[in-house]
Amino acid sequence: MKEQPLVSIIIPTYNRAHLIGETLDSILAQTYTNWECIVVDDDSTDHTDKVLAKYCVKDTRFQYFHRPKDRLPGGNAARNYGFELSKGYYIQWFDDDDIMLPNYLSSRMSVIDTSTNLCMLSGKLVDEYKNDIRDLKWFNDDTLYRQYVLKLSEILSPSVLFKRQFLNKKVLFNEALFRSQEAEFFSRVFFNLNTSEYKQIPEIGFLYRQHQQTKSFTDNTYNSGYKKAHFLVHQTNWNQAIIIKDKEIIKYCYKKIIILLFETIRAKDTMLFKEILRYLKKHVKPLLFFKIKSSLYLILWTNTQGYKFKPYLLNQNL
Template sequence: MIPEISIIVPVYNVEKYLEQCLDSILAQTFKNFEVILVNDGSTDSSGEICDRYTKIDSRIMVFHKINDGVSNTRNLGVQKSKGKYVVFIDSDDYIMKNYCKILIESIEELKSDIVVCKMVREIPKKEDLNYTKQFFNRVESLIKMFQGNLYRFSLSGKIYRADIIKKYKFPKGMIHEDMGTVYKYFLEAKNIVYIDYIGYVYFHRENSILTKKYNKNRLDAFIHWKEILELTKNEPQDLVKEVYKRYLYWIVDNIFYILSIDEKRDKKLEYLLFIKKNINNIKKLFYYNKNSLKHITILFLFLVNPKLLCLTVIK
C-alpha cells in the first residue's frame, strides 16, 4: 500500500532524544504513513536505535550514510519518499498523537498545498483538539512568514504536497537550509492553511547548530537572503515590504550577536565586513524601513564604519 504521508527524520548523534521522537510517531492515530530515517554518520548509538526500530514497525526504514550535513540527509529522505504528502520531524523533537491526522485532514478538506500548525517548546499536559483555521493565498502566507508572528521559516510543524517538495533540493553544505527552501514551497503553493493546533514540540539542545558558538557558517543566511530578495522582487509591494523589514531585522540581530560574542576583535571585524559586503539593495532597505528609526540608525552607523563599531566593544 502506498503511504499517504512520508515522515522524514534526519538523525545525527541524538541517542538521548531519538526514542521519544520515534515513539511519538508510532503513537499516531493516523496510520497510513512511512517513516524514513536517514542516519548522517552518527558516532553514538543513534544508528543502532534506528535499526532496532525498523524491526519494531515495518513502516520504518533507515538509510545509513557518511556524515555530510543535514541538507544532504534531508535530500536523501525526500528522494526515498513515496507518500502523497511530506512531513519533516527533527530527531530531537516530539509530535502529539493526532498530529498527522489533523494535518492531513486539513490539507485534504481545504484542498490546500501546505498546512502549518503551532509549535511549542514544552509538551502540553493535554492535547487540545479545539482549534481554528485561517486560509491564506500565497502572497498572504508569505507575508505572514516574513512577519514571523504565526509561523516562520521552520521546515517542521508543516505538511506539504510531495510534488512541491521534490522541486527544490536543500542547499548542500550550508546551515539555515530551511530558510533557503521553505519560502520557495510557499512561492510555489496556491493556498496555505494555518491552524492554531499545538501539534509539534521542539527542543533547543546546547550543542545544536544554532546554539553553538557564532562562526562564519551562520553567515550562510546572507547567501539565502540574496536569493530571497531576487525571487521576491516582483511580488506585490506589501510582500516586498515585509521581506525587507525581516531582512533588516536579521542584519541588525547578527551585528549585535557578533559584537556580544567572546571572540577577538579581528574575528568580529571579519564577520562584520562580510555582512557589509553582502548587504543587498541598501536603498530599498532604507525605503521600506523608513519608520524603523532605531534599526535604520544602527544600519547607517554600521555601513559608515563597521570597524569603529567593533572597536567600541571591549572583548
C-alpha cells in the same frame, strides 16, 4: 471507506540514540496508520544503528539508511536523500528529538482536499525533559509568506505537511548551508502561494524540544558561515519583497542586513563585509547608501567599540 494516502515521515539523525526511540514511539502511536518512516543517519558515532535495528524489526514501516558518502555532511543532505527514497503522496520532515502527539497526522489528513499543497498545525516548545516552555506563535489573517518572514507566526519543519507533487520540481534544502536551512527553504516555497493552496489548523500537534547545549541557547560566537547563511535568507526575502512591492518586508530585511554588516565589522570578516556592502550599493538609493558608507567611515576611522578595521576597506571597488 476513504483510502488513506501514504505519508512519508523523513527524519535526519545524528548521535541521538538516547532520544530518537521516544520520537519513533510517538510515530507508532499515531492514529493515522498509513505512513512510512525513513530515518537517514548523518554518520552518527553512537549506538543509533542498534536502536534503529530494533525498530525496523518491530515495524517494517520504519526504514533506516545512511547518508551517501558522496553527499555533503549535514541534516540538509539527509533530508533531501530521505525525500529521494520516499514513496509517500505526502511528505513530513521531522526532527530526531521531537515528539508527535497522537493526532499529529490525522488532524491534518482529515481536512486536506485536492487543492491543498501544504497543511500546517502548531506545536509546543518544551525543554529537554519535555517540560512546557510555551506554545508556538500562531497565525493571523496575513498571507503565509508575510507571516513567516515577519515572524508573525512560528513555523518549523514539524509544522508543515507537504503534498509530494508540490515539491517535485522545487529545489529542496540547500545542502551547503549549516544554519538557517529551514528559513531559506520556507522563504522560497511559501513565496506567492495562493491562500487556497494551504490550510492552517490551530491545534497543538507536536512537542519541539530545546536543549540547553544546542546552538539556539549557547552559540553566541561569530561564525562566518552562519552569518553568510543569514545574509542569504535576507537577500532572498528582500528580492522577493521587491517583486511583490512589500515595503514592510523590505524594511525588515534592510534592518537585518545592516545589523549583519556591523557584526562583520566587529568580527573582522572582510569578505562578508564587502559582499553585503556590494549588495546594499545595488539595492538601496544612492543617498541612503552614501549615509551608510559615511557612517562606516566614521566608525572605522575612530575604531570605536574596539573595531579594528582600517578605512581603506571601503576604498575598494565595491
